[in-house]
Amino acid sequence: MPRRGDTGQVYRSRVRIPIIAVTMALMAAVTGCGALGGDSGNSSTSGSAGASGPVEKPKIKVGLLPVVDVAPLYQAIDKGYFKQQGLEVEPITVSSGPKAVEGMIGGDLDIAFTSYPGAFVAQAKGAAKLKIVADAYAARPGHxxxxxxxxxxxxxxxxxxxxxxxxxxxxxxxxxxxxxxxxxxxxxxxxxxxxxxxxxxxxxxxxxxxxxxxxxxxxxxxxxxxxxxxxxxxxxxxxxxQDISMTGWAAMEKLTTENPNTFAAFQRGLAKGVDDVKKDRGTLDQILVKNIKIDQATAQLVHIADYPVSLDAVRLQRVADLMKKFNVITSDLKVQPMLLASPVAK
The missing domain is CATH 3.40.190.10 (Periplasmic binding protein-like II)
Known part of the structure; x- marks a missing residue:
């Protein structure tokens, strides 16, 4: 069985006392699971959809877990899709979802892979003001x-x-x-x-x-x-x-506002990775073996859910509503304002 550091450097938080209260809130709601559902046609996002020009931040750090959800990101790195957008993406393996969000809030990570409850509880409790940059995975049977x-x-x-x-x-x-x-x-x-x-x-x-x-x-x-x-x-x-959204890529709203071209470049590069793994199971299996450290025989047996091509406010709202039902959050949370608009294809 692989150790936590098998897929790369394990992130060790440098966040200090000011983040402790935030971390305690996040630990109750973040996970490394994934799942997805198809687009409902009700996609609704906010932000600058037409961002273009040179990236403001040419190198970014992305915290993630060794799960099938993140395969498109590895594909985009390996195939140079981010580099085509003028962006260098450094994947940093973290020990848990809370560590990824903690690192993002503390400024050590630019983007965090997280389950949606992790991001939503931080937003609802005022621990951070976030944007969901891209969808990662939604539920399908067997995942x-x-x-x-x-x-x-x-x-x-x-x-x-x-x-x-x-x-x-x-x-x-x-x-x-x-x-x-x-x-x-x-x-x-x-x-x-x-x-x-x-x-x-x-x-x-x-x-x-x-x-x-x-x-x-x-x-x-x-x-x-x-x-x-x-x-x-x-x-x-x-x-x-059934088909509920499970994981996504989140960032601090302030960072996305200050670096619109950088995040548009990330979205475009990731979208190409999503397209590859959706088209070809063989490509996906290779990523699972190389980056997630699964043996070839096991990789071929893994049940794959769905990699959404866009953010969908209706589908993601189901997660927030489920959190309210089980008192993870105490008031209604509207997800739509948290979604970062998709960029124009480039």
Missing amino acids: LVLVALKDSKLQRPEDAGGKKIAVTSKGSISDLGAMSVLETKGVKVEQIDFRQMSFPEMGPAMQRGDIDGAVVAEPWVTRTEKEFGALQLMDVSSGPT
Whole structure:
């Protein structure tokens, strides 16, 4: 099993005391999972859609996790799509979604890969004023799954009440999505004991009996199945969470305003990477092996969801509404003003 630093330099935060309160809020709502849904035709964004000219910041740092969601970014780097836009993108592997957002708020990262709850809770609680720069991943069957071992006390979704279930973070798509689906099965979700840990830690924790099950995202669905014999008990991206948006690329609003050409260049380069991986599964598999450090045999088995080609306010609003339902945020959050407009193709 790969270590956290297998896909690159692990980001170690240099954020100091002023960020601690922010970090505590973020830790309750950020995760490294991903998922996506198709465009609904109701895309609504704000910002400068026609940004052009030389980039203001030719080199940017992007914090990310080793999950399938980020494949288009690696493709755009490897194929020189960002360089064609006059932009150098440095991917920095972080240990968790909260670290990425923390680094972005502290100024050590320019863009953070994050689950949408992580960005939305920061916005709703006033920890940061953010823009969603681009969509990353939306749910499809088989991507985000509740799993358990065959000798676990958790043998079916209806058994989840009172069980210890691992998630990458609380208040994330992992636990919010799981609770949403489990409610439809009559489970008293407030009785679930959610335990925070990274994806690589979940398989061994199940094997030791420290937890009864885990909510894992690809490639960890396939990996825990192959390496630990994990059984898939419930698709978290089903029923009330079918096709829900899961992860995206976020930045501080002030930075996007001051550097419109830079972020337009990032969006254009990333869009080419998205186009490549949507067209060719072989290209995607190569990225999973090279950059996400999955072996070739496993890469071919990984369930792939969808890489959206544009931001969609209606689809992303579903996430904010789910957060409100389970009291991750206490008031309504309107997502549309957070979305950064897509640039003119170039």
